[in-house]
Amino acid sequence: MSDERHLVVDRIKCDGRGLCAEILPELIRLDDWGYPILKPGPIPEHLRPLAERAIDDCPVLAIAMRRAEKRS
Amino acid sequence: MSNSVLWYATRGAGAVTLILLTAVVVLGILTALRVEGRGWPRFLVTGLHRNLALMTLVFLALHIVTAVVDPYTNLGWASALIPFSSYYRTFWLGLGVISFELLLAIVVTSLLRGYLGHNTWRVIHWLTYAAWPIGVIHGLGTGTDAWSAWMLAITGGCIAAVVIALLWRLAAGSRDPLSSERSTFRAAVDRREAR
Numbered sequence: 387m388s389d390e391r392h393l394v395v396d397r398i399k400c401d402g403r404g405l406c407a408e409i410l411p412e413l414i415r416l417d418d419w420g421y422p423i424l425k426p427g428p429i430p431e432h433l434r435p436l437a438e439r440a441i442d443d444c445p446v447l448a449i450a451m452r453r454a455e456k457r458s
Numbered sequence: 459m460s461n462s463v464l465w466y467a468t469r470g471a472g473a474v475t476l477i478l479l480t481a482v483v484v485l486g487i488l489t490a491l492r493v494e495g496r497g498w499p500r501f502l503v504t505g506l507h508r509n510l511a512l513m514t515l516v517f518l519a520l521h522i523v524t525a526v527v528d529p530y531t532n533l534g535w536a537s538a539l540i541p542f543s544s545y546y547r548t549f550w551l552g553l554g555v556i557s558f559e560l561l562l563a564i565v566v567t568s569l570l571r572g573y574l575g576h577n578t579w580r581v582i583h584w585l586t587y588a589a590w591p592i593g594v595i596h597g598l599g600t601g602t603d604a605w606s607a608w609m610l611a612i613t614g615g616c617i618a619a620v621v622i623a624l625l626w627r628l629a630a631g632s633r634d635p636l637s638s639e640r641s642t643f644r645a646a647v648d649r650r651e652a653r
């Protein structure tokens with residue numbers, strides 16, 4: 387459980403290219419302007435490879451994976 | 459006979475490199491244009507762009523290695539790595555070496571993009587617009603088949619493809635979905651600062 391990861395988007399870098407939502411529609415959809423809306427919660431294990439691909443393919447490197455923060 | 463096999467391989471790999479590199483450049487311009495359609499998602503364009511770029515390097519390596527190991531040319535490895543150091547067609551081969559090294563820099567920085575950051579990567583990626591034309595001139599200047607009809611057709615087709623893609627890119631301008639909002643905002647900020 388300690389290895390849970392979340393997707394995060396850098397809203398300043400994000401350019402609304404929409405590649406991430408094409409690659410990972412399970413977790414990312416686009417708003418009316420083409421900017422990503424993330425499904426809350428950790429990335430399911432079986433979607434991890436796609437999440438990595440979405441991160442690598444972002445043309446402006448605006449999306450990343452973060453280790454889930456521990457809740458007290 | 460094996461000598462001429464190497465020489466044919468050099469020429470063939472050179473032509474294939476030109477075609478692949480042109481496809482990579484055009485696909486790169488298409489990603490900036492945000493081309494998409496049904497059955498043609500955007501990640502397909504970027505994925506093809508990257509994979510064809512890696513394949514271009516393979517054929518370019520074949521082009522260079524077969525040229526150097528060909529005992530007839532007797533070029534030596536130094537002339538493949540140091541621009542304008544070749545006794546043979548110094549200028550034209552030098553252009554090829556420069557183009558190769560620019561491409562190498564572009565590919566390596568692309569593979570390390572996550573570590574370099576977007577802006578550094580982007581500045582280096584602009585070298586594409588030097589590497590491609592230098593490669594084309596290298597082919598026209600020293601290509602054994604450069605002025606044969608089929609090679610002229612290939613070179614002409616490649617130049618036309620890139621020019622059309624570039625003109626399309628320039629005509630399209632910014633595809634930023636928020637460009638009007640951003641410019642309004644920027645104008646408002648400028649007005650405030652002018653006061």
